[in-house]
Amino acid sequence: MDTSSSSRRVDSVDSPPSYRIARTVAEREETDPESLDPPLFGVIDPEALDALVESADDSMRLTFSYLGYTITVDGTGDVELDS
Numbered sequence: 001m002d003t004s005s006s007s008r009r010v011d012s013v014d015s016p017p018s019y020r021i022a023r024t025v026a027e028r029e030e031t032d033p034e035s036l037d038p039p040l041f042g043v044i045d046p047e048a049l050d051a052l053v054e055s056a057d058d059s060m061r062l063t064f065s066y067l068g069y070t071i072t073v074d075g076t077g078d079v080e081l082d083s
Contacts (some may be wrong), residue, residue: 007012009081015030017053018071025067040066053077 010020022033022040029036040046052062053073060075070082074075 010081016046016050017077017079018044018049020079021066021071021073021081022046024079025069025071028069028081028083029067036067038067049073 026033056075
């Protein structure tokens with residue numbers, strides 16, 4: 001695990017926030033998303049997360065911890081990952 005403190009903003013793209021979170025954490029952990037332990041769905045329901053973001057207004061912010069990272073998703077779908 002990357003122990004340095006840093007922040008990374010993952011811009012909105014066509015992929016759902018749950019996918020971008022798993023991909024970005026996997027990159028930081030130098031593994032593939034399928035190898036993350038626990039998997040993202042062990043911490044938060046990815047389908048519910050994506051549905052929430054899809055139906056939220058721009059002011060919504062959801063923050064949770066996953067594998068030592070603080071992850072924030074806003075109503076536009078932007079993802080921020082802090083370690």
